[in-house]
Amino acid sequence: MSHPLPPLTALRAFESAARHRSLKKAAEELNVTPAAVSHQIQILEDMLGVRLFRRVHRGIELTASAEIFFPKLEEGFDCLRQAVGRLRDHRGADVLEVGAPPSFISNWLMPRLHRFVTAFPDIDVRVSTRVRQFPRLPRGPRGDVASVMGWVDEVDVLVVFGNGGYPGMRVDQLMPLTVTPLCSPALLEGDNPLRQPDDLRRHVLLHDDRGVLYEGPSFWDMWLEKAGVTGIDTSRGPHFWHSIPAMEAAVACKGVVATTKELARLDLATGRLVAPFPLEVRLASSYHIVSNEPASKREVVRLFRDWLGKEARTA
Amino acid sequence: MSHPLPPLTALRAFESAARHRSLKKAAEELNVTPAAVSHQIQILEDMLGVRLFRRVHRGIELTASAEIFFPKLEEGFDCLRQAVGRLRDHRGADVLEVGAPPSFISNWLMPRLHRFVTAFPDIDVRVSTRVRQFPRLPRGPRGDVASVMGWVDEVDVLVVFGNGGYPGMRVDQLMPLTVTPLCSPALLEGDNPLRQPDDLRRHVLLHDDRGVLYEGPSFWDMWLEKAGVTGIDTSRGPHFWHSIPAMEAAVACKGVVATTKELARLDLATGRLVAPFPLEVRLASSYHIVSNEPASKREVVRLFRDWLGKEARTA
DNA sequence: GATAATTACGCCTTGCGTAACGATG
DNA sequence: CATCGTTACGCAAGGCGTAATTATC
Numbered sequence: 001m002s003h004p005l006p007p008l009t010a011l012r013a014f015e016s017a018a019r020h021r022s023l024k025k026a027a028e029e030l031n032v033t034p035a036a037v038s039h040q041i042q043i044l045e046d047m048l049g050v051r052l053f054r055r056v057h058r059g060i061e062l063t064a065s066a067e068i069f070f071p072k073l074e075e076g077f078d079c080l081r082q083a084v085g086r087l088r089d090h091r092g093a094d095v096l097e098v099g100a101p102p103s104f105i106s107n108w109l110m111p112r113l114h115r116f117v118t119a120f121p122d123i124d125v126r127v128s129t130r131v132r133q134f135p136r137l138p139r140g141p142r143g144d145v146a147s148v149m150g151w152v153d154e155v156d157v158l159v160v161f162g163n164g165g166y167p168g169m170r171v172d173q174l175m176p177l178t179v180t181p182l183c184s185p186a187l188l189e190g191d192n193p194l195r196q197p198d199d200l201r202r203h204v205l206l207h208d209d210r211g212v213l214y215e216g217p218s219f220w221d222m223w224l225e226k227a228g229v230t231g232i233d234t235s236r237g238p239h240f241w242h243s244i245p246a247m248e249a250a251v252a253c254k255g256v257v258a259t260t261k262e263l264a265r266l267d268l269a270t271g272r273l274v275a276p277f278p279l280e281v282r283l284a285s286s287y288h289i290v291s292n293e294p295a296s297k298r299e300v301v302r303l304f305r306d307w308l309g310k311e312a313r314t315a
Numbered sequence: 316m317s318h319p320l321p322p323l324t325a326l327r328a329f330e331s332a333a334r335h336r337s338l339k340k341a342a343e344e345l346n347v348t349p350a351a352v353s354h355q356i357q358i359l360e361d362m363l364g365v366r367l368f369r370r371v372h373r374g375i376e377l378t379a380s381a382e383i384f385f386p387k388l389e390e391g392f393d394c395l396r397q398a399v400g401r402l403r404d405h406r407g408a409d410v411l412e413v414g415a416p417p418s419f420i421s422n423w424l425m426p427r428l429h430r431f432v433t434a435f436p437d438i439d440v441r442v443s444t445r446v447r448q449f450p451r452l453p454r455g456p457r458g459d460v461a462s463v464m465g466w467v468d469e470v471d472v473l474v475v476f477g478n479g480g481y482p483g484m485r486v487d488q489l490m491p492l493t494v495t496p497l498c499s500p501a502l503l504e505g506d507n508p509l510r511q512p513d514d515l516r517r518h519v520l521l522h523d524d525r526g527v528l529y530e531g532p533s534f535w536d537m538w539l540e541k542a543g544v545t546g547i548d549t550s551r552g553p554h555f556w557h558s559i560p561a562m563e564a565a566v567a568c569k570g571v572v573a574t575t576k577e578l579a580r581l582d583l584a585t586g587r588l589v590a591p592f593p594l595e596v597r598l599a600s601s602y603h604i605v606s607n608e609p610a611s612k613r614e615v616v617r618l619f620r621d622w623l624g625k626e627a628r629t630a
Numbered sequence: 631g632a633t634a635a636t637t638a639c640g641c642c643t644t645g646c647g648t649a650a651c652g653a654t655g
Numbered sequence: 656c657a658t659c660g661t662t663a664c665g666c667a668a669g670g671c672g673t674a675a676t677t678a679t680c
Contacts, residue, residue: 003403004346005395008323009645023660031319036646038661043644048399049613050406051468057654058659063468068405072398079391080320084363087384088318091365153366153378298364324670338635351671353636358669372679373634 006047013040014052015077018070022059091156095124096300099155102129103243104287107263109159116307123300128155131242144214148290156301158290159308162214166288170296172305174287175262175312178280179211179219182247182264182273183256194256194276197227204255205237208246211258214285219258226281247273287312321362328355329367330392333385337374406471410439411615414470417444418558419602422578424474431622438615443470446557459529463605471616473605474623477529481603485611487620489602490577490627493595494526494534497562497579497588498571509571509591512542519570520552523561526573529600534573541596562588602627 005011016026017037027034045052052069053060062070091097100109105127117125132147144162152158152169164171183203187194192202211219220234240246243259250257251272261280267273289305296302320326331341332352342349360367367384368375377385406412415424420442432440447462459477467473467484479486498518502509507517526534535549555561558574565572566587576595582588604620611617 003399005327005392005399007644008327008395011395012320012323024658032645033647034660035648035662039645042661045609046612048402048406049609049616050402051607051609053660054465054468055653055660060660065402065406065468069398069402072394072401076391076394076398077320079387079394080323080326083384083387083391084318084320086387087363087365087380090383091363091380150369153369153380292366294360294364294366297361301364322669339633347670348672349635350637350673354670357636370635370678373632375635 006044007040010040010044010047011073012077013037014044014066015070015073017041017053017060018062018066019074021061093298094122094300095126096157096304097126097128097155098157098159098304099128099130099151100159101161101242102131103263104159104161105129106244107266111266112311115311116304119307120300120303123303125304152290152292156291156295156298157304157308159287160290161210161285161287163285164288166290168293170291170293172289172309174289174308176286177260177262177283179223179258179283180261180275180280181223181256181258181277182261182268182275183250184253185271185274186253187256188274188276197224197229197277197279200224200229200256201232205232205234206246206249206255206257207234207237207239208243208257208259209239209241210243211283213241215283222283223258223279223281227277227279321359322355325355325359325362326388327392328352329359329381330385330388332356332368332375333377333381334389336376407439408613409437409615410441411472411619412441412443412470413472413474413619414443414445414466415474416476416557417446418578419474419476420444421559422581426581427626430626431619434622435615435618438618440619467605467607471606471610471613472619472623474602475605476525476600476602478600479603481605483608485606485608487604487624489604489623491601492575492577492598494538494573494598495576495590495595496538496571496573496592497576497583497590498565499568500586500589501568502571503589503591512539512544512592512594515539515544515571516547520547520549521561521564521570521572522549522552522554523558523572523574524554524556525558526598528556530598537598538573538594538596542592542594 013026013030013036016029017023020026020029023034023037023041027037030037041052048065050065051063052066054063089095098109109127113125113127117123130151144160145166148158148160148162148166148169152166159174161177164173181200183194187203192199194200194203205220208219211217211222218234224230224232224234237255238249240249243263246257246259247264247267249255251267256276260283261268261275264273268275289308291301291305328341328345328351331344332338335341335344338349338352338356342352345352356367365380366378367381369378404410413424424442428440428442432438445466459475460481463473463475463477463481463484467481474489476492479488496515498509502518507514509515509518520535523534526532526537533549539545539547539549552570553564555564558578561572561574562579562582564570566582571591575598576583576590579588583590604623606616606620611620
């Protein structure tokens with residue numbers, strides 16, 4: 001324990017040579033010349049003060065010391081190989097771990113992912129998510145950054161909503177986002193039909209609070225200001241930290257939600273939701289593709305990043 | 316298996332840093348600077364394409380990948396440390412394994428070894444022996460060399476009888492040997508008292524065949540020729556491959572043995588044997604201290620070799 | 631401001647290849 | 656004489672140190 005290990009390259013050379021009972025085969029395994037292996041083993045013999053191989057005829061034999069030495073050594077290197085193998089299985093050349101918020105996954109990624117899987121059938125895509133615990137994080141960009149930094153190392157690619165300022169990371173903007181009111185088509189008719197923005201004062205406002213949490217102003221305030229509507233009390237109505245329950249409430253005719261149109265693509269297509277007004281407000285924040293520096297260079301990560309960008313442009 | 320391991324120094328740096336949860340402590344353990352450890356870990360992160368440490372506050376945290384990676388890695392390096400430890404226990408800095416023929420051990424080494432042990436109480440001396448299987452070995456120097464080469468790597472120091480020509484070995488002559496007839500004191504009197512060499516023709520000749528096996532001429536032929544005695548049939552009498560049974564036969568009054576006086580020191584001192592004639596014949600072969608090259612440099616080996624030489628000169 | 635980690639730069643050791651040599655069946 | 660291991664020599668890269676820098680409490 002207290003003694004430092006002998007040079008590791010020498011140990012590796014010996015382990016391989018002892019396993020193969022041949023310097024030549026060890027040299028092949030290690031992709032070096034037999035001379036290099038021979039040299040390493042002599043270094044080891046000198047450092048340990050023990051002869052390890054008996055040079056005999058055509059090849060080598062283990063000495064008694066080597067017989068004592070070798071088994072644990074082989075076991076050790078087996079462990080190292082296993083350790084690397086585990087990592088390769090978990091985060092291997094053909095394994096891609098993607099992290100994203102639940103709303104992005106269910107409303108944007110999943111409807112498209114089959115195309116990536118079809119295009120690259122050898123890549124094992126694993127999608128994981130985290131529900132952000134907003135109360136525990138500081139609001140605004142600070143909390144955003146802290147959350148990303150604590151997550152990005154656990155995956156290969158992260159898709160996050162934010163301003164993109166993640167130091168030391170490879171960051172690509174995926175797509176800008178636009179906010180507009182959305183509601184059930186039932187609200188377009190009935191007692192208080194939604195015809196113009198001013199009609200909103202007679203409806204329940206559902207609040208997707210991501211605006212407040214990430215940007216400062218709420219989505220409703222942003223949109224109503226652009227729409228030139230005044231005199232509406234935006235403190236009314238239920239608040240949601242995440243977009244999915246906010247949109248579900250809208251689908252259930254509980255009111256009108258101001259949220260990102262891009263995440264409602266499916267509900268809009270199927271008619272569960274409609275956008276009653278053409279005005280859309282571009283957000284300062286947007287979705288970003290984030291990877292840490294080592295991961296960003298991996299082939300699978302590059303492929304997926306490119307594919308995400310192409311999907312965002314074409315759809 | 317098929318993939319080569321990442322650089323081992325990088326693996327070692329990571330293992331140490333992950334175990335200590337600190338680059339600084341790892342640097343201390345590895346006797347390098349924190350900068351070196353940091354560099355190694357970045358190399359590893361780049362090669363694996365995975366971030367391993369989350370840089371946080373004062374220190375580091377393991378990422379999920381590192382948590383998967385680390386345990387087997389630690390186990391692996393533990394095995395390497397154990398492997399080296401076993402070797403150190405078996406052939407450690409304070410362990411000295413001595414090999415010698417049985418006759419040398421019981422008749423020369425053991426009576427003196429207590430002085431070495433007293434002088435160097437921290438050195439754990441382990442004496443081992445091999446009974447040479449003469450029928451299986453070619454006679455003369457060739458068999459001698461083959462036997463030594465197959466033994467010297469299993470011990471730290473070998474004391475052997477021979478001509479000293481062991482290629483690639485560190486060889487020191489321990490002491491020259493002289494041959495003279497030895498017999499029980501009972502034979503000096505009685506019916507056929509041994510007064511002069513010529514009296515030998517009326518006694519049984521016991522043959523210590525090491526002369527034939529190592530040098531060519533038998534001990535009896537050598538001695539009788541020097542003594543100027545002719546007409547004695549040296550084919551008479553029992554032959555022994557090893558000196559101990561030959562000397563035991565002499566002690567038991569079975570006859571007169573021509574053997575190396577130096578190995579009979581104890582029996583001569585206690586009077587179990589006597590040397591009836593002053594003539595002693597110097598052998599060409601002698602005892603040599605032999606070590607392989609790595610072992611010969613070890614401190615304990617150097618000490619023991621010097622001690623052997625001093626003992627041989629003073630006694 | 632103190633501690634720990636990272637970066638930049640340069641040195642020097644280490645590991646390796648080539649090629650000639652040695653041993654052995 | 657064919658094969659495998661060793662030796663000699665020299666190059667190139669990897670590993671490391673020093674010192675300045677960054678980050679975080």
